[in-house]
Amino acid sequence: MAAPRSFSAAEVRDRCARGECLVRCRRRLYDLSAFVRLHPGGERLLRSRAGTDVSAALDGPPHRHSANARRWLEQYYVGELRDEQVAGCGRPVRCHGGGVGAVESVGRSGVALEGSGVQEGALGAALESCPKVEKPLDAAAPRVDPRCKPVDVGTDLVDWRKPLLWQVGYLGEKYDEWVHQPVDRPIRLFHSDFVEALSKTAWYVVFLVWTPVVLYLSWVSYTALAQGNTRLFSSFTTEYSIPVHKYYFPFIFLLGMFLWSLLEYLIHRFVFHMKPPASNYYLITLHFLLHGQHHKSPFDSSRLVFPPVPASLVIAFFYGVLRLLLPEVLGLSVFVGGLCGYVVYDMMHYYLHYGSPKEGTYLYGLKAYHVKHHFEHQKSGFGITTRFWDHPFRTLIPEETFEKED
Numbered sequence: 001m002a003a004p005r006s007f008s009a010a011e012v013r014d015r016c017a018r019g020e021c022l023v024r025c026r027r028r029l030y031d032l033s034a035f036v037r038l039h040p041g042g043e044r045l046l047r048s049r050a051g052t053d054v055s056a057a058l059d060g061p062p063h064r065h066s067a068n069a070r071r072w073l074e075q076y077y078v079g080e081l082r083d084e085q086v087a088g089c090g091r092p093v094r095c096h097g098g099g100v101g102a103v104e105s106v107g108r109s110g111v112a113l114e115g116s117g118v119q120e121g122a123l124g125a126a127l128e129s130c131p132k133v134e135k136p137l138d139a140a141a142p143r144v145d146p147r148c149k150p151v152d153v154g155t156d157l158v159d160w161r162k163p164l165l166w167q168v169g170y171l172g173e174k175y176d177e178w179v180h181q182p183v184d185r186p187i188r189l190f191h192s193d194f195v196e197a198l199s200k201t202a203w204y205v206v207f208l209v210w211t212p213v214v215l216y217l218s219w220v221s222y223t224a225l226a227q228g229n230t231r232l233f234s235s236f237t238t239e240y241s242i243p244v245h246k247y248y249f250p251f252i253f254l255l256g257m258f259l260w261s262l263l264e265y266l267i268h269r270f271v272f273h274m275k276p277p278a279s280n281y282y283l284i285t286l287h288f289l290l291h292g293q294h295h296k297s298p299f300d301s302s303r304l305v306f307p308p309v310p311a312s313l314v315i316a317f318f319y320g321v322l323r324l325l326l327p328e329v330l331g332l333s334v335f336v337g338g339l340c341g342y343v344v345y346d347m348m349h350y351y352l353h354y355g356s357p358k359e360g361t362y363l364y365g366l367k368a369y370h371v372k373h374h375f376e377h378q379k380s381g382f383g384i385t386t387r388f389w390d391h392p393f394r395t396l397i398p399e400e401t402f403e404k405e406d
Contacts (some may be wrong), residue, residue, distance in 0.1 A: 003138070008305060009211040012081070016051040021056045022078070030076040035184075038299055039354045040362070040371040063368075068182060075184050102262035163196075164296075165189040168288045169281035176275060178201055179292045180378050187297045189289065198309055200302035203350040209308045211342045217336040222249045224329040256337020263318075263338070264345055265289035269382040298374045304353055306347040315339065345385050372397050 007029055021032045023046075036043045041063070049057065058065045058073075129194050157178055158167045164187055171178055190196045224230065226246040244252075273292035276283035288296075294303060306314075318338065324330035326330075348363075352370045357363035366387070373381035381397040383390045392394040 004077075006082050008082055012051055021047055021050045022050060023049055024081055025053065025055045025073075026060070026394050027081045028077060029079050029081055030073055031078045032076055035076065040368040041354045042359055044359070060400065062400070068180075068375040072182060072184065078316055089342045094379070122378055133211060133240070157292055160185070165285060166288060168292065169285040171284065173278035175278065175284050175288075177293075179288065179296050180297060182374060184299060185297060186300050187293050187303065189293065196297030198307060201305050201307045202302065202349065203305050203354075203378050205308065205358070206267045206305045206311075206343060206346045209266060210339065214336055214340045214343065217339070218249075221252075221329060221336055222335040223335070225249055230327055233253050244327075244330055250397065252330065253337035254332040256334040256339075257341035257344075259334065259344070260338040261383075262389060264341070265314070265382050265393070268384065269393070271396065273378070274383070278293055293372060296376070301350075301354060315342070341385075348385050369397060 012024075012029065019033075021036050023030050023032060032039075032046060036046045058070065074204045082363075083195050131368070155173060157171055158164055159212055168175060168179070188196060189199050225244060225248070226244065230244040272287075274283075274287060276287045278284075294300075297303070319331075319335050325331065325333060348366075349370075351363065352367045355363070355367065357367055366385075367380055369387060370384065377397045380395040381387075381390060382393075382395055387396065
């Protein structure tokens, strides 16, 4: 294996000045430039730590990073900071790999980050002020927690050079652990280029396909209700049936959206997060097709929304169910509200992965919540557009607490 590239403090400063986002943990350097907009803490937070040691930040507060998050970080490893520039300076801090770092986190503005023992001065000044202390090579060698090593495509349980869909069923009891160790790489599911293309969807396709349908069916529902022929319970009794006026349409529409939020939760929890039997090749394959591939590669932009072709089959099924349960126009009114809820869900889901919401907003909290579901709490946090249903079903992701240091 080739020796890792070494960087000087000047090289790190220069690359950060050009807009790159390099951070380090002790001597290990990581280039997070491609990840800044995806980070749940926001682009601004990650860029404020460019050029600094993030060892303390990984352990929190405000957030203690999971083993999956630390493993994810290793995918962006680019090399080492030269030995003489990290020796003998600063209070030791714990690295995410369990090692000890020698330089504290210093912000680009000159103000130390949380846990820092250096109060002012840029990263370069802090490093250059360190005495040049010679250390034995083995003492300076960086260590990485084995749990946090990135995926080695050459030794992984599957062959990443081939479509994964037909391989995962053979993982058996290893599948559940494997699928919940996320990687930052695209996934190919099928051998056929045509079928593979149908399994991928750009986010705006969902909006372009289904928004006209929502608008058209909304108009059809409203004009049908305006005729005054729709009555509730008319199939049971004529005398006590309740007329449904056109002015009720907005409320029926909102009811459909509300029902969709419940359906979204139930599908996510009980279908997408079913645990297939280790001995059942076909159920494992089905799980990976429906949702497992999204957990394995959560930032694959072409697989964050539901393709219109299979979506139309599911949507048609629920429309048929509503037609059986409710009068035709009333069922259509509820259905179109639910369809709108689905479009909002898919758009929001994409944004929670690829957007960078402003700190303190509803979407900012929801993005952090959803990323925790992917990286640490796969058995809770099933709400996407809202955390509402996680409360009554008791699947809310617990808030993190940190004990105050003396």
